[in-house]
Amino acid sequence: MNELQTMLSDTANRLFTDHLQKPVREAAEEGQWPQLLWQAVEENGFGHVLVSEARGGAGAGWSDAMVLLRACGTHAVPLPLAETIVAAWLLDQAGLDVPEGPLTFAQSDLQPDGDSVVCTVPLQAVPFAAQCKHVVAVSPHKDGVRIALFVDGKSSNEVTTIARDPVADLTYNAPAVSHGIAQLPADTVLQFGAVVRAAGIAGALQAVLLQAVQYAGDRVQFGRPISQFQAVQHQLAELASHAASVGVAVDAAARAIEANPRTAGFDIAVAKVRAADAAQIGASIAHQTHGAIGFTYEHGLHFWTRRLWSWAPEFGGAAHWAQRLGKEAIKGGGKELWTTIAAR
Amino acid sequence: MQTFRFDPCDLPDTALALRSDVRAFLASELDGFPARKRAETWMGWDADFSRKLGERGWIGMTWPKQYGGHERSALDRYVVLEEMLSAGAPVAAHWIGDRQSGPLLLNYGTEQQRQKYLPSIARGESFFCIGMSEPDSGSDLASVRTRAESTGDGWVINGTKLWTSGAHRAHVMIALFRTATEEGNRHGGLTQFLVDLDTPGITIRPIRDLSGNAHFNEVVFEDVLVPDTQRVGETHGAWKQVTAELAYERSGPERYLSCYPLMAELVQEMHGKSEHSSRDEIEIGRAVAELATLRQMSVSVAGMLDAGQNPALEASVVKDLGAVLEQRIPGLATDLLGRPFHLGAGGIDEAAAYLVQNAPSFSLRGGTREILRGIIARGLGLR
Ligand SMILES: Cc1cc2nc3c(=O)[nH]c(=O)nc-3n(C[C@H](O)[C@H](O)[C@H](O)COP(=O)(O)OP(=O)(O)OC[C@H]3O[C@@H](n4cnc5c(N)ncnc54)[C@H](O)[C@@H]3O)c2cc1C
Numbered sequence: 001m002n003e004l005q006t007m008l009s010d011t012a013n014r015l016f017t018d019h020l021q022k023p024v025r026e027a028a029e030e031g032q033w034p035q036l037l038w039q040a041v042e043e044n045g046f047g048h049v050l051v052s053e054a055r056g057g058a059g060a061g062w063s064d065a066m067v068l069l070r071a072c073g074t075h076a077v078p079l080p081l082a083e084t085i086v087a088a089w090l091l092d093q094a095g096l097d098v099p100e101g102p103l104t105f106a107q108s109d110l111q112p113d114g115d116s117v118v119c120t121v122p123l124q125a126v127p128f129a130a131q132c133k134h135v136v137a138v139s140p141h142k143d144g145v146r147i148a149l150f151v152d153g154k155s156s157n158e159v160t161t162i163a164r165d166p167v168a169d170l171t172y173n174a175p176a177v178s179h180g181i182a183q184l185p186a187d188t189v190l191q192f193g194a195v196v197r198a199a200g201i202a203g204a205l206q207a208v209l210l211q212a213v214q215y216a217g218d219r220v221q222f223g224r225p226i227s228q229f230q231a232v233q234h235q236l237a238e239l240a241s242h243a244a245s246v247g248v249a250v251d252a253a254a255r256a257i258e259a260n261p262r263t264a265g266f267d268i269a270v271a272k273v274r275a276a277d278a279a280q281i282g283a284s285i286a287h288q289t290h291g292a293i294g295f296t297y298e299h300g301l302h303f304w305t306r307r308l309w310s311w312a313p314e315f316g317g318a319a320h321w322a323q324r325l326g327k328e329a330i331k332g333g334g335k336e337l338w339t340t341i342a343a344r
Numbered sequence: 345m346q347t348f349r350f351d352p353c354d355l356p357d358t359a360l361a362l363r364s365d366v367r368a369f370l371a372s373e374l375d376g377f378p379a380r381k382r383a384e385t386w387m388g389w390d391a392d393f394s395r396k397l398g399e400r401g402w403i404g405m406t407w408p409k410q411y412g413g414h415e416r417s418a419l420d421r422y423v424v425l426e427e428m429l430s431a432g433a434p435v436a437a438h439w440i441g442d443r444q445s446g447p448l449l450l451n452y453g454t455e456q457q458r459q460k461y462l463p464s465i466a467r468g469e470s471f472f473c474i475g476m477s478e479p480d481s482g483s484d485l486a487s488v489r490t491r492a493e494s495t496g497d498g499w500v501i502n503g504t505k506l507w508t509s510g511a512h513r514a515h516v517m518i519a520l521f522r523t524a525t526e527e528g529n530r531h532g533g534l535t536q537f538l539v540d541l542d543t544p545g546i547t548i549r550p551i552r553d554l555s556g557n558a559h560f561n562e563v564v565f566e567d568v569l570v571p572d573t574q575r576v577g578e579t580h581g582a583w584k585q586v587t588a589e590l591a592y593e594r595s596g597p598e599r600y601l602s603c604y605p606l607m608a609e610l611v612q613e614m615h616g617k618s619e620h621s622s623r624d625e626i627e628i629g630r631a632v633a634e635l636a637t638l639r640q641m642s643v644s645v646a647g648m649l650d651a652g653q654n655p656a657l658e659a660s661v662v663k664d665l666g667a668v669l670e671q672r673i674p675g676l677a678t679d680l681l682g683r684p685f686h687l688g689a690g691g692i693d694e695a696a697a698y699l700v701q702n703a704p705s706f707s708l709r710g711g712t713r714e715i716l717r718g719i720i721a722r723g724l725g726l727r
Contacts, residue, residue: 206347213724233721234714240724241661244348248644249637251352266636273633319626326629330620334612338430338604341636342363 001067004060008049008067015040016075025303028078029164033131038079038102047084047103051092062254069196070250073203073311076303078165080104080128082196087136090188093261094147094180099134106170107189108137110146116175117148122156129168130155137176144183144262148176163310185262193315195257195268198275199250200311204304205243205278208286211301212236215290232289239285242278249274252344266328266340269321276318279308348658348723352640353647358416359423366427369400374431382432382605383695386598387559387702389513390434391471397435398468403442407450412463418650422643426597432605436510441465441472444592445518448536452577452585457538461516474593475505475519475539475563476586482507483715485520485586486530490565492521492537499523499537499575501545501568509709511561512550516540518589524580531583536576543568555701587656593710595645595659600638600666602706603673606699607631609692610677624680631676634669638662657723664716667707674699 001009019037028034041047049065051057058064065085072082080102087103106123119137126135137148153170160166185191213236216227226232249271256267283305287294294301312318329337373396374382381388397403405421407413428435446465449458464470481487490503501521511517517539524533541548545568550558577585611628614620641662648655677696678685685697707713721727 209347209724213726216726227726230714230718233724233726234717236724236726237664237717237720240348240720241665244350244658244661245637245641245665248350248352248640249633251350252637252640255352269629270633270636273630274637277630318630322627322629322633323622323625324629325632326620326625326627329611329628329632330614330625332611333615334608334610337608337611337632341632341639342426342430344636344640 002064004064005067008060008064009071011044012046012068012071012075015044016071016077020075020077022300025076025078025300031166034078037077041079041081042100046081048088048098050085050089051098055092055098057088057092057098062257063251066199066250066254069199070203070206070247072196073200073205073304073307074207076163076204076207076307078163080132080165082200083127083132086192086196087134090136090138090147090182090184090192091149091178093182093184095182096147096149096178096180099149101134102128102132103134103136104128104132105136105138105189105193108139108148110137110139110148110176110179113175117146117179118175119148119150119172123153123170125157125167126170127161127165127167129153129170130158130166134177135170138189140186141181143181145181145186145188146179147182148179150174151177161310161314163307165310183262185265190315191265191268194272194321195250195253195264197311197314198246198253198268198271201275201279201308202243202246202250204307204311205239205246205282208282208301208304208308209236209239209243211304212239212286212289215294219291226289235285235288239282242281246271246275246278256344266325267344269325272316272321273318273325276312276321279312283308348661349648349655350641350644350658351647353419353644353650355419355423355643356417359420362420363423363427366402366424367431370427370431370433374433377432378690379432379605379609379692379695380690380698381434382609383603383698384434384436385429385432385602385605386435386439387509388432388434389436389510391437391468393434394438394468394471396468397438398466403438403468404446404462404466407446407462407466411450411458412466414466418646422597422646426601426639426642429598429601430604430608437471437513438465438468439598440474440510440514441470443596444474444589445472445516447592448518448576448585448589451588452536453538454573456573457576461538470516471510471514473508473511473514473517473541474589475508475511475517477505477507479504479506483712486534486583488520488522488534490519490521492523492535492570494523495569498569498571501537501539501565501570503565505563505565507551507560508563509560511541511548511563512558514541517563518576520582520586533580534582534586535579536582536585537570538574538576539568539570540574543570545569553702553705555698590711591654591656591659594663594716595649595655597639597642597646599659599663599710600635600642600669603670603699603703604635606677606692606695607635607673609695610673610680613681613692627676627680631669631673634665638666638669641665657720660711660716660719660723663710664713664720667713670706671703674703 048057053059155168253271256264
């Protein structure tokens with residue numbers, strides 16, 4: 001970790017440890033917006049970490065932002081922090097100013113309307129839609145993607161994810177507040193949504209690993225800590241290996257985005273496949289290790305495992321991204337495959 | 345709890361330039377090399393090929409020039425290895441000398457031993473094998489019973505080594521023998537020796553494996569005399585040497601690339617078809633994701649080695665995850681191609697037939713899955 005990353009990591013860990021106690025989590029799951037927590041996040045400029053300094057952000061790169069994106073998982077943060085980081089970055093990429101407050105983003109169909117653009121279809125299943133005054137909508141454009149900032153949408157179909165994060169559809173009758181073009185891939189929403197979910201999974205896997213190792217050392221059965229049983233050790237070794245693997249894959253994706261966000265599709269796909277597969281394995285091992293207590297709401301392991309289950313299929317599950325990789329690999333042929341893998 | 349560190353590692357420009365040289369060399373050298381041979385990768389033995397690599401300076405790459413090495417970085421070496429493995433080059437003859445015997449001698453050998461062996465390993469002329477396992481000592485290596493007894497200026501050896509890969513073709517074995525038995529200190533009385541395999545009293549019997557090939561061996565020692573100048577490191581002090589040697593044995597890209605040539609053949613076969621089911625695409629894609637991630641992890645381990653760190657734990661993670669993937673690829677070929685693979689059929693069928701039969705060994709050789717998971721669990725503070 002470089003200096004900035006160490007600083008971000010220290011600040012985030014301190015902030016989330018201080019402000020994110022169980023009652024806050026539970027209240028958030030009941031639908032209460034964690035205002036104090038959000039305030040602390042905003043005061044530290046976390047949401048604008050990828051925004052250029054010229055527009056008032058931290059001007060950091062994706063590898064730096066990864067520290068925060070992973071922390072969203074490690075601390076099971078019940079906020080649209082990952083969404084804000086991406087949405088703010090998208091605005092900045094399109095040369096637009098970034099408003100204060102939580103942001104989210106969604107795929108859209110944007111059409112020119114005089115000097116402005118309008119959003120012709122409802123934005124669907126937008127994370128934290130009702131909680132964000134501003135939303136960034138993205139649609140394909142011949143030079144990349146069109147990006148538009150909307151305000152005060154009308155939400156409908158409000159549901160929650162397995163993680164208990166709110167999701168809703170949004171409609172806009174008024175044109176965009178601002179809009180621009182960014183040189184990003186046509187499926188920007190899917191790609192950058194996928195990579196932040198993969199990062200969240202990397203963080204959450206690290207957290208469940210830590211909890212499971214700790215618990216296995218504390219829990220005594222047959223007169224000794226269950227960590228002494230080889231079957232338990234091997235399960236945890238497997239979890240640790242998967243957690244490490246996802247960490248490596250998301251770091252590689254971050255580096256690829258940093259090098260060129262238009263060509264990072266392969267690395268993002270790899271990260272999401274690995275993350276989604278490992279999320280299922282990791283959640284299962286963590287629960288098995290905890291026995292019945294981990295199955296209670298009271299215990300709290302579920303704050304992490306429900307996020308693992310929720311994030312695995314969001315923005316494309318393992319099969320979706322694996323199919324993309326598989327199609328590309330087959331199209332390229334046997335020789336090309338190694339060239340692609342070794343070029344990273 | 346210790347968490348594993350896999351810092352990202354950028355390959356230096358020298359390594360990237362080297363990659364094109366190696367690719368060009370392999371493209372011409374392995375032109376028309378059959379799929380079945382490529383499937384052997386680092387099990388494929390070809391002394392002439394090893395000599396050619398030696399001439400190019402691609403063996404002993406990181407060793408000091410005074411011992412025939414080339415003083416290049418571990419990352420340059422890494423690139424050569426992964427190009428060899430992905431192309432399915434027959435590197436077995438020099439592989440063990442380059443990977444572990446040479447480094448072991450650099451760390452623990454005498455000046456005379458280094459001069460005697462290292463330059464010829466680097467030239468691709470002297471081939472090594474690993475004499476650790478015995479009939480009653482596999483996972484529990486500290487239980488070895490083959491004895492070396494001091495005669496004053498030398499040692500007399502009696503006992504049996506087992507599963508010694510390539511012993512029937514190698515020149516030298518670096519062997520672990522029991523030199524003392526002390527109650528309660530199993531690790532204390534072990535010593536390593538350089539045994540020239542033409543020494544009288546050694547009988548090498550190849551053992552046929554389930555695929556019909558004879559690749560590993562039983563090596564019997566009957567009153568074999570070895571001068572003390574062939575002792576490696578301290579008398580009774582081999583345990584820490586062996587541990588270091590195993591770290592070399594477990595940390596390379598061969599631990600996830602053993603089946604790569606078949607994976608490439610499989611993708612090529614799919615490439616030739618006009619249609620693929622989504623299941624084909626998904627399964628191939630999933631394996632690609634795992635390969636790409638394992639490579640990042642493996643490069644990271646190489647970077648740590650280059651920086652003088654000791655990534656033994658991280659290497660165990662790569663070997664364990666790598667073996668799981670390697671063992672899946674032959675099954676994947678079976679599933680996706682959906683036809684029986686016949687011996688003698690040539691092409692991808694024969695490569696797959698070979699690897700289907702060899703896959704069980706991937707989670708045994710170099711330390712079993714259970715032993716590696718034990719190491720990882722220890723790293724997690726569980727034992
Ligand atoms: C293809 C091949 C090449 C080889 N080449 C060489 C070579 O060149 N030189 C050399 O010295 N050796 C070589 N070996 C030997 C290899 O290192 C051993 O096979 C390996 O260490 C396992 O020992 P074993 O076969 O005696 O199995 P065992 O140790 O008897 O193990 C049998 C099973 O029990 C499990 N087990 C054993 N102990 C434990 C434990 N404490 N906890 C949980 N499970 C346990 C093992 O994981 C395994 O599943 C080779 C093996 C193969 C297959």
